[in-house]
Amino acid sequence: MPNKLTLGVLISGRGSNLQALIKACKQPSFPAEIGLVISNKAAAGGLELAKAAGIATQVFNHKDFPDRISFDAQMTKALKNANVQLVCLAGFMRLVSEEFVANWHNKLINIHPSLLPHFKGLDAQAQAIDAGAKESGCTVHFVRKEMDSGPIILQKTVPVLADDTVESLSARILEQEHIAYPEAVNLIASGKLTIEGDTITL
Numbered sequence: 651m652p653n654k655l656t657l658g659v660l661i662s663g664r665g666s667n668l669q670a671l672i673k674a675c676k677q678p679s680f681p682a683e684i685g686l687v688i689s690n691k692a693a694a695g696g697l698e699l700a701k702a703a704g705i706a707t708q709v710f711n712h713k714d715f716p717d718r719i720s721f722d723a724q725m726t727k728a729l730k731n732a733n734v735q736l737v738c739l740a741g742f743m744r745l746v747s748e749e750f751v752a753n754w755h756n757k758l759i760n761i762h763p764s765l766l767p768h769f770k771g772l773d774a775q776a777q778a779i780d781a782g783a784k785e786s787g788c789t790v791h792f793v794r795k796e797m798d799s800g801p802i803i804l805q806k807t808v809p810v811l812a813d814d815t816v817e818s819l820s821a822r823i824l825e826q827e828h829i830a831y832p833e834a835v836n837l838i839a840s841g842k843l844t845i846e847g848d849t850i851t852l
């Protein structure tokens with residue numbers, strides 16, 4: 651398929667959402683491919699998944715940079731060098747700077763394990779259980795400067811069961827995350843998405 655959208659995926663950990671994107675991108679008809687995976691942790695399991703799939707990886711340890719802006723600028727440089735058109739945060743456990751968000755306006759998406767705007771931030775699944783929510787799920791959204799905000803691309807809902815633990819609810823949500831993320835990328839890459847009145851064409 652000609653003119654596939656080039657993705658950059660940012661991770662910090664096990665990379666199961668990255669794996670879901672790798673799997674989707676393997677399908678000849680999928681309109682995107684992964685050009686680069688960046689991790690801020692050398693030990694992130696997702697790096698091995700990327701390497702096994704023959705995808706270029708880079709590790710930037712944020713502790714090697716004087717501040718967030720210079721760390722983010724290094725990531726932008728690497729992403730541009732790899733001709734990345736859409737950046738996917740997939741368990742990337744660093745807040746990104748306003749500069750990074752501005753550089754990638756409408757080209758930066760995230761997946762969060764709750765039905766935003768509910769339960770922003772860390773431990774979203776525990777927050778849902780503690781609040782007595784009857785349902786939760788996941789959200790893929792464009793990133794804006796406020797954490798876990800920004801136009802929603804799509805959501806998947808799951809029930810929260812009376813005997814759920816954080817682990818059981820997280821597993822049920824994660825299964826939906828792995829469907830939602832490739833679906834959202836597909837929508838963007840095929841130019842079928844309108845956000846805030848703009849058709850997103852990358």
Ligand code: GRF
Binds near residue numbers: 663666740741762824
């Ligand atoms: C996922 O639950 C995602 O929603 C959140 O971080 C977790 C990353 O998991 N942002 P994985 O590394 O993709 O397996």
